[in-house]
Amino acid sequence: MVDDGKLPDWSGDGRRRVLVLSSTPRREGNSRCLAEAAMAGAAEAGHETVFVHLSDHISGFLGDCKQCRTADGECSIDDAHRKIFLDLYLHADAVIYASPIWWYGISGQLKAFLDRMFCYLSDAWPGVEDAIAKVQGKRVAVVLSAEESNLPARLGIASQFGELCRYLDHALVGMVVGIGNTRTEVLKDPLDPAAAARELGAQIFEIEATDYQLKTERTKRIWEAGAPPYPGRWR
Numbered sequence: 001m002v003d004d005g006k007l008p009d010w011s012g013d014g015r016r017r018v019l020v021l022s023s024t025p026r027r028e029g030n031s032r033c034l035a036e037a038a039m040a041g042a043a044e045a046g047h048e049t050v051f052v053h054l055s056d057h058i059s060g061f062l063g064d065c066k067q068c069r070t071a072d073g074e075c076s077i078d079d080a081h082r083k084i085f086l087d088l089y090l091h092a093d094a095v096i097y098a099s100p101i102w103w104y105g106i107s108g109q110l111k112a113f114l115d116r117m118f119c120y121l122s123d124a125w126p127g128v129e130d131a132i133a134k135v136q137g138k139r140v141a142v143v144l145s146a147e148e149s150n151l152p153a154r155l156g157i158a159s160q161f162g163e164l165c166r167y168l169d170h171a172l173v174g175m176v177v178g179i180g181n182t183r184t185e186v187l188k189d190p191l192d193p194a195a196a197a198r199e200l201g202a203q204i205f206e207i208e209a210t211d212y213q214l215k216t217e218r219t220k221r222i223w224e225a226g227a228p229p230y231p232g233r234w235r
């Protein structure tokens with residue numbers, strides 16, 4: 001992977017597009033190891049992948065839009081959020097979010113990226129209708145790294161992405177958490193989260209994480225003959 005701090009573009013070659021948003025500031029970070037593994041899986045499956053090291057590009061938080069918005073409705077915060085959101089995110093078919101667990105939540109970098117999507121999904125932005133149309137219908141996977149391995153530490157983040165995806169009409173297909181603290185230590189996690197992340201990336205368009213309602217029509221047996229869908233991946 002070329003990592004020169006520059007933002008790539010989609011090639012437009014017709015393959016399905018997987019955007020990887022890696023939010024640790026550490027280039028050899030644990031969550032970044034998992035992000036790269038997930039990206040490799042997606043690439044091996046034949047999808048186009050674009051990798052963004054968010055710390056290189058997101059320089060500020062969401063502001064008071066009344067002060068930040070220019071007269072023509074644009075965000076005046078001078079960084080690459082606009083390009084990442086409008087050119088990469090909106091045109092992606094799937095998004096892989098990667099974050100360290102910081103204080104039992106996602107990194108500030110990733111939160112700032114998500115918060116600032118609001119600028120383009122608000123009525124005050126001239127392109128809002130197009131942005132709302134394009135932002136929906138994506139597939140989403142999440143890879144995280146943490147020092148602690150207890151389950152409750154992850155539930156807040158799982159819930160946050162569950163709600164984010166419900167709101168944006170995204171399909172959340174899985175989440176992988178690797179345990180590690182020092183750089184790349186996650187690769188020593190005996191549960192091999194890098195392999196799980198790779199598989200998650202490879203199957204991001206095939207996984208069906210079911211979310212039934214009483215009225216949902218379904219067969220009683222889940223694993224019917226033929227090719228069953230891959231189930232959601234949570235670990």
Ligand SMILES: Cc1cc2nc3c(=O)[nH]c(=O)nc-3n(C[C@H](O)[C@H](O)[C@H](O)COP(=O)(O)O)c2cc1C
Pocket residue numbers: 024025026028029030031032099100101102103104105145146147148149153179180181182183184
């Ligand atoms: C500011 C900060 C807060 C952290 N908070 C947590 C936490 O709440 N739970 C946890 O398990 N690990 C926590 N950690 C440890 C990191 O999650 C862990 O080192 C992770 O692997 C770092 O990922 P990275 O190498 O991709 O940056 C924290 C680390 C930092 C720097």
